[in-house]
């Protein structure tokens with residue numbers, strides 16, 4: 001990444017490092033599910049068994065998390081229906097991200113356990129990270145200066161528009 005991009009993204013990563021060193025008291029996924037203000041919580045989509053929420057500390061624009069509603073941390077705790085729902089919603093998330101931001105590729109996966117990098121190991125969540133050639137082409141979409149202050153809300157609104165146009 002260029003120095004300019006490092007500076008733009010560094011504040012979020014720094015905040016993440018500050019909060020990640022201590023065990024979180026609550027569960028941001030369960031809190032978002034229960035809060036009832038989906039846009040404020042960046043909760044993008046509620047499916048029957050699973051949800052899509054935006055990552056507050058994104059590696060890239062449009063970085064989404066897919067999680068079951070149930071607060072479970074082991075793969076064996078997932079029902080087959082939940083496992084299938086995660087796959088189905090992952091497909092939807094990619095379709096909506098394609099429509100909203102036209103990425104060139106995706107990294108999709110699960111960090112299982114804190115040693116593997118899971119920030120919240122007690123509540124399973126899969127990452128969907130859009131990728132662009134050079135990972136800089138997304139900048140003009142939002143405008144460089146606005147990335148930090150308005151980036152997440154703008155991304156949320158763009159994705160909600162794509163979801164509504166596709167009929168949810």
Ligand SMILES: [Zn+2]
Nearest residue numbers: 027030071123
């Ligand atoms: Zn939870």
